[in-house]
Amino acid sequence: MPASLVQNESILAIDVGATMTRAVLFDVVEGQYRFVASGQAPSTAEAPFKDIGLGVREALTNLQNITGAALISTQDNSLIAPSQPDGSGVDAVVATLSAGPAVRTVVVGLLPDVSLQSARRLAESTYSRVVETLDLSDRRKRDRQMDSIVRSRPDLVLLAGGTDGGASRSMQKMLETIGLACYLMPEEKRPMVLYAGNQKMAADVKELLGNQVGRLQVSPNVRPSLEVEDLLPATHEMASLVMKLRERQIKGVDELSLWSGGNLLPTAYAHGRMIGFLSRMYQSTRGLLGVNVGASATSVAAGFNGDLTLGVYPQFGVGENLAGILQHTSMEDILRWLPLDISSNTLREYLFQKSIYPSAIAATRDEQAMAQAIARQALYLSVRLAQKNFPAGARGTRKDLLPALDLIIGGGGAISDGSSLGQSLLLMLDAIQPVGVQPVLLDQNNLLPMLGAAASRNHYLPVQVIESGAFIGLGTVISVIASASYGDPILRAKLTYADGTEARADVKFGGLEVLPLATGQTAKLNVQPLRRADAGLGPGKAGAIQVTGGALGVVIDARGRPLQLPQDPVRRRELMKRWSYAVGG
């Protein structure tokens, strides 16, 4: 049962990332939940430490140094819970985890365009790397299929197929193939299996696979009928299964799970859950987008009318998988984002060297420029992949553009570690390329996944923490779509402040204009498009928009959609510097 505010419950949130571990304290201040403080330390899932508990305790020590209240017992190094009369300890713990290698996943369905696609989308909701697929169109002999599965060394098998009460014979064969393949693997290496197919077959699944796999979980069908896809319940089951897998793979995860009362969640899942929650709570009519570029993966969560679309892409994580990005994109596509003259050779060596030391950070301007360029491309590709799974009614007017959104929230080390807030915003604008009008928030302390984890325990906490200004409002962005040449005037804008004063801008195609509007203030923005430009009100339509302020104010992005960068590298770099300067350098 969710705790009430009256209980005055302090909540400790712990997030164990691939490179950093964060401990965050939420407590009730003047009747409202607040983000109190955060402590962090490098993660210790990897060698030589090989125990996440070390990093967690370091982060907790740093947190207690800030708050002055003890969290770790000096006697036995255990967490002090519940809180004590002397102010030490916490009442509850919630935890998220993204550390660990990508989950090697075999995806199985019946029809390639139906259940297999649903199973693939389910795989994309966590840190999966699909290493093998199987469906009815697979013409390989069954023994070849089995060998292929064995060779792929899966951690997880996702099984979908058959509408509820529908075909069972084909699924029976699939189950036999999977069961035999698992039987051929050493017992301690057998994968965990999530069955999310025809519910009528659940008993057969348990009988056929129960003794052959590492762990079997049955969830509601992801495809209860041909027309309906329902990933949400299976996504939840898979999140829990992945955490069980991590308990098997990484020392210390079991302790964290114990601290959190079994409510340990994959970070990306918790992030998605929060976006879905916010989308419902704020009754977002258009959509709400949350992006997170981290070491383990880049994740994209979109909430449309309360429905969540979650895409987790370990191939675009900026940690140990970094060099692998070259399997999905070209060097030129990363180089295009560089404001400095850096050779493709240097960038390539950077990618490989950074893969050796994923926790290292940029200490020089060149390295920072490369890190930001790679993060842009990783986010750009992830958003495009995620967009394919957006609900039919939310795919935008043009295939090459995103739908209009109500809000964008960015987080993760690669975004929040920008050298300035302007750089964080510019990275998101370049990669996401939103259209229309929306505020952009920066989750600088990466609180969103923690709030997602806390939401299951206390519904008030996330709302109150967000409303207390835990995120940095970067400002309101107006993205203009226009067909024009560089330098052509496309928009006249007038910002009328609450005190009646005005700021004006004649916006030219290819530029970024910033009108100051402080955080917490609202103002009226009058836009008058030229050349049938669309500033969010429709092509050529003028009008007034209520905008909210932020660290940067009101940002008019007149660079066009999709963003076209000049082919000439010198001109491109010059423009990028100009854009960077426009948002504060």
Add this chain to the structure above:
Amino acid sequence: MLAPVLHVIPLTTIVRERVLPMPGKVLMHVNQHVNPTDVVAETTYAREHVLLDVARTFGISAGEADKLIRVNEGDRLEKGALIAEKQGLFSNTIKAPRAGRVMICGSGQVLMEVGDARIELRAGLPGVVTQIIPDKGVVIRTAGALIQGVWGNGRIDNGLMVSLLEKPDDILAAGRLDVSLRGSVILAGQVRDLETLKAAADLPVRGLILSSMPSTLIEAAYKMRYPILVTEGFGAMPMNSAAFKLLTTNNKREATVNADHFDRYTGTRPEVIIPLPISNEPDEPSQYERFELGRQVRMRRPPNAGMLGTIAELPTGLSLLPSGLRAPAAEVKLENGEVSLVPLVNLEVVG
């Protein structure tokens, strides 16, 4: 803050667990001396499987088919051996398509494993077996110099180490590899082209210890049959001074190059081991330390990547870096006398 350690140690005790990826037979016993290339455990596994669907082939039920199967689980079969037979007006047989072993019979089907492949687990270092891990492998202990690298091509060998390295930033060209180096472990600096890797293979050499190589050579390096170990990384980087000094002072000694993959979860990493005689067993090195004043550290990233230094100051809180980022950092006095502000996550303790 906890600090990872890069081992570059003139004399230490080295203990390594060597285990098979699947159960097998351990070939060693406790107190047995092993050479790096000795096979300490082995196992076989089936490369492929053959599933014979008797019921379907004969067009009968699974229960009926089970009665016609003439083999049992565990049977070793030659190619053409009878597996099932259906008698009657139109008699029919199913024979083993390849030699192999019957794994399971039932439900009208027979599953065979065929094409045995052998996995041989090598010691990877010279030493004494101190523990047997039943069905899996051994623990080996030795004493000597230990130099860890950051990348390896997965091969192991040993031989007399011959240094061609005069300066940490030397470049090895194919022309320097002459026949006198055949069978040696070559200590070199940077390799920049494929020709040099091929020339080393042609001799052949028993190993190549490099400071760095371009990432474009990774694929080719994997194909070489001799171990290649990189101490610093990819690009053009000089060897760190500690590894340079330790390796060059051990010129003409037997060295083992275990160019294992750097696995950040298991902790295995490429390393050079130079066995040395001892009177008293030295301590085992610690796996991690804390950043403290006076500690010798290595810079992992630019500027000064690969360079060593000593922690001169540990400012509290976050420090502003030239990149514009803020992070916990140390002031490091570099070997050239300069002082550099380096984020702690970009440092590793050397020792």
